[in-house]
Amino acid sequence: MREHGSATVKSRISGSSSAGGSSSGSGGGVLLAALGVLAFSFSFPATDWALDGGHGLGPWTVTGLRGVLAGLLALGCLRAGRVPVPERRHWRGxxxxxxxxxxxxxxxxxxxxxxxxxxxxxVVIGVLPLATAVVSAARNRTRLSPWFWGAALAGAAVVAAFALQQNHGRPTGADLCLLAALLVCAVGYAEGGRLARSMPGWQVIGWGVVAALPLTALAAAVALAVEPVGLSVHSVVGLGYLAAVSQFGGFVVWYRGMAAIGVPRASQLQLAQPLLTLLWSVLLLGERLPLSALVAAVLVLGCIATTQRAGAAARPVAPAVSTGEPAVSNGGRQS
Structure with missing residues (x-):
């Protein structure tokens, strides 16, 4: 990596623009991140299809098989591209x-x-952008503007209130699972976005699903032996989408988008994801969408616009200190 004279203080925050801050690069990053959000918005309906109301695949079977199929797909892509094993400094991420x-x-x-x-x-998707921004800011010692946090909190509150209103405001037993899912996913998103600044995004998720193969293969083998397996058009299509898109393809564009425009800015685009999921739930699952969704949509879009502007004001709390890991300049290179 080239050194740039005496400019030893390099921005390590994920809220900066890629390609030296060019508007075209930033616009492309927004588009890629938005495509990732669109891909992920189908995940819950696809999972519902895979479960097929208890007559399809079991929860452990769905999780294991989607990971195994995605891992095999990624392994084939990595081998075809003759991609070397990542450096040891990337293993933790x-x-x-x-x-x-x-x-x-x-x-x-x-x-x-x-x-x-x-x-x-x-509701878990509604709070995920805020959690991702918090994890990323803590990980990279980033100070975000009050406007950013205000808009992020407002957007998360709108989406969470809207989703909870669908269940008359009563938390369910599944909320603990959703909270835990939110936390682990926020860490994975933030670390993936950081890694995507120094390696192509498709390789980040590719090696991620390959690294998980021992766990997903074990889960699939045990689940297939103890859980009922009901194969239907819905369960097969749902599982196929989860493996090919939700677990691999969507992350390719999502991580690349995060590398281009930064984790905090990209994560705020996910504020629109719950509303998209609700739309697909109506079209694919026959659920009823209330008129309040229109009000929530307008408020969320306003919050997204605010965070996109405020994200540019992100700055590091202190100059980067050498940790043995090369700093990334110009947002990292993408291939």
């Missing part, structure tokens, strides 16, 4: 991606969806 995004979040949300509908479960 990849472990966080594997445990948070490949194992923890899918398993916990699948359990939650057994007793809570897609609309209620969408």
């Amino acid at each position: 990849l472990a966080a991606v594997a445990l948070g995004c490949v194992v923890g979040f899918p398993l916990l949300t699948t359990f939650a969806l057994q007793t809570a509908g897609s609309a209620h479960s969408a």
Whole structure:
């Protein structure tokens, strides 16, 4: 990596723009992150299809098989691209991606969806952007503007209130699973976004799902032996989407987008994800969408616009201190 004279203080925050802050690069990053949000918005309905109301696949089977299929797909892509094994300094981050995004979040949300509908479960997505921004800011010692935090909190509150209103404001037993899923996924997102500044995003999730293969393969083998297996069009299509898109393809564009525009800014785009999930729940699952969704949508879009502007004001709390890990300049390179 080239050194830039005496400019030893490099921005290590994830809220900066990529490609030296060019508007075109930032716009491309927003588009990629938005495509990731769109892909993830189908995950809850797809999980519901895979479970098929208790007549499809079991929760452990869904989690294990989606991880195994995604891992095999990623392994094939990595081998075809002759991608070398990541450097040792990246292993801890990849472990966080594997445990948070490949194992923890899918398993916990699948359990939650057994007793809570897609609309209620969408509350975890409403608070996820805020949790991701907090983890990223703490990890990178970033100070975000009051406007950013105010808009993020407001957007998360709107989405959470709307999702909870679908269940008449009463928390369910699935909420503990959703809370745990939120925490582990936020860590996986933040670490994945950080890694995507120094390696292509598709390799980040690729190595993440490959690293999780021993756990997902074991879970799938045990689950197939003890859980009932009901194969239907819905269960097969749902599982296929979860493996190919939710677990791998969506992360490719999502991590690349986060590397381009920063974790805090990209994470705020996810404020629209619960509303998209509710829309797909209506179209695919036949759930009823109340008129209050229109009001929530306008408020959320306003919060997203505010965080996109305020995210540019992010700055490090203190100059970066050498930790043996090269600093990333210009947002990191993407291939």
